[in-house]
Amino acid sequence: MPESRENFPDGIDPAWRGARISRILIGKEPWETRRSTVHTKSGLPEHHPEEALLLDYAFGNAAEAVALILAIHLVFCPRCRATVAAMESAASRLVEGLPSRPMREAALDRLLLRLDEPEAVAEPDAALGYPAPLAAYLGSGEQARPWRKLGRGIEQLVLPTAPSATRAMLLRVAAGRRMPKHTHRGNELTLVLQGDYSDQYGRYAQGDFEAADGSLTHSPAIGKDEPCVSLVVLDAPLRLAGALGRIINPFVQL
Amino acid sequence: MSGEPIILADLGEVEPAALVARVAEGADRSAFAELFRRFAPRLKAYLMRLGADEGGAEEVVQEAMLTVWRRAATFDARQASVATWIFTIARNKRIDRFRRERRPEFDPHDPMLAPAADPAPDESLGAQQEECRLAEALAALPAEQADLLRLAFFDSLSHADIAARSGLPLGTVKSRVRLALGRLRRALDGS
Numbered sequence: 001m002p003e004s005r006e007n008f009p010d011g012i013d014p015a016w017r018g019a020r021i022s023r024i025l026i027g028k029e030p031w032e033t034r035r036s037t038v039h040t041k042s043g044l045p046e047h048h049p050e051e052a053l054l055l056d057y058a059f060g061n062a063a064e065a066v067a068l069i070l071a072i073h074l075v076f077c078p079r080c081r082a083t084v085a086a087m088e089s090a091a092s093r094l095v096e097g098l099p100s101r102p103m104r105e106a107a108l109d110r111l112l113l114r115l116d117e118p119e120a121v122a123e124p125d126a127a128l129g130y131p132a133p134l135a136a137y138l139g140s141g142e143q144a145r146p147w148r149k150l151g152r153g154i155e156q157l158v159l160p161t162a163p164s165a166t167r168a169m170l171l172r173v174a175a176g177r178r179m180p181k182h183t184h185r186g187n188e189l190t191l192v193l194q195g196d197y198s199d200q201y202g203r204y205a206q207g208d209f210e211a212a213d214g215s216l217t218h219s220p221a222i223g224k225d226e227p228c229v230s231l232v233v234l235d236a237p238l239r240l241a242g243a244l245g246r247i248i249n250p251f252v253q254l
Numbered sequence: 255m256s257g258e259p260i261i262l263a264d265l266g267e268v269e270p271a272a273l274v275a276r277v278a279e280g281a282d283r284s285a286f287a288e289l290f291r292r293f294a295p296r297l298k299a300y301l302m303r304l305g306a307d308e309g310g311a312e313e314v315v316q317e318a319m320l321t322v323w324r325r326a327a328t329f330d331a332r333q334a335s336v337a338t339w340i341f342t343i344a345r346n347k348r349i350d351r352f353r354r355e356r357r358p359e360f361d362p363h364d365p366m367l368a369p370a371a372d373p374a375p376d377e378s379l380g381a382q383q384e385e386c387r388l389a390e391a392l393a394a395l396p397a398e399q400a401d402l403l404r405l406a407f408f409d410s411l412s413h414a415d416i417a418a419r420s421g422l423p424l425g426t427v428k429s430r431v432r433l434a435l436g437r438l439r440r441a442l443d444g445s
Contacts, residue, residue, distance in 0.1 A: 056412045061411060071358040086439060091345070092335070100298075107312060
């Protein structure tokens with residue numbers, strides 16, 4: 001049994017936090033999976049995005065899908081939040097160094113008249129229970145976006161980011177499976193939301209971030225005990241490696 | 255609305271965080287007007303420096319400052335200075351408006367947020383003090399690192415764009431960012 005919630009700084013037991021994600025992403029209570037999330041590591045990620053990516057995010061230069069995967073990593077990672085905060089402070093200093101541009105006359109008066117306007121409700125159908133940045137993309141109820149089966153134990157849910165070469169999708173892969181061996185034409189960013197996988201660089205569990213490019217060929221192996229749900233961002237289609245890769249159709253859709 | 259003039263108190267000496275608190279707690283229009291006077295012209299300069307025309311910049315500033323009014327209660331002086339908080343709001347409004355994209359942002363009140371370990375009280379610098387140290391470290395960066403940050407910021411270039419345009423190897427760009435950040439972090443850690 002998890003310990004009392006009072007033992008955790010924000011009142012949320014990390015195991016419970018994992019359990020909630022389990023319930024939502026794989027439709028099962030954590031005790032229905034053989035190895036419940038109680039056994040995940042202390043909750044803090046061990047694999048982080050590079051500083052250059054965090055800089056893109058902090059300065060507002062990351063593509064939407066990239067900003068999304070980084071924002072979700074930040075939910076799980078106080079260390080990278082501190083890094084982004086430092087970069088945002090630096091950006092703010094750069095702004096303060098600019099010669100100021102006086103606002104047009106009456107700009108303040110016009111704004112004061114708007115202060116009592118009711119606020120438009122911008123996010124009508126955010127799904128509950130996901131990390132907030134992801135929830136906004138999933139919709140809920142009737143508008144929940146569907147999973148699509150790709151075969152070989154792989155399911156995919158494409159997220160509605162603005163049209164761009166860079167796309168974001170959730171991938172759910174059954175326990176014990178191995179992703180087809182592949183390399184990358186562009187960049188592949190992966191963030192684990194539930195479960196875990198391993199490749200030659202290590203084991204990746206909730207909150208862990210991996211970046212791969214054309215120099216890396218890998219065949220991630222999903223942990224034996226539960227499905228692995230991850231957010232994947234691609235800026236070019238994957239390239240399958242080896243003879244087996246070429247005959248695996250579904251994967252080409254990624 | 256009537257044309258009744260709004261009489262605003264003189265708050266020129268009040269700290270920005272205290273102004274935000276007055277907006278949050280008392281919907282204080284005078285405090286909000288003072289925040290607008292101090293920050294709106296800088297935001298406008300930022301937006302125009304990044305390529306907005308004057309009318310577009312003014313509209314984004316209006317949207318950003320309206321968000322400051324509505325979200326004042328979410329400002330946390332332990333996390334950031336007022337200037338940085340307002341900058342992040344304007345940055346996100348700019349992306350919404352000029353790139354027509356959503357800006358995914360983590361929510362500090364997300365129940366799933368993994369908490370940071372609390373520093374011992376005497377170790378934790380106030381956000382204001384941190385930013386002073388950070389400003390010093392920023393001013394002391396080697397030119398190649400400072401130039402890279404300015405290019406990324408003022409020309410809205412991702413690190414990959416910078417590598418493609420400058421002809422610098424991607425690895426060089428990444429390592430300069432890493433070195434610059436190391437210096438900024440060390441300044442904040444006080445070592």
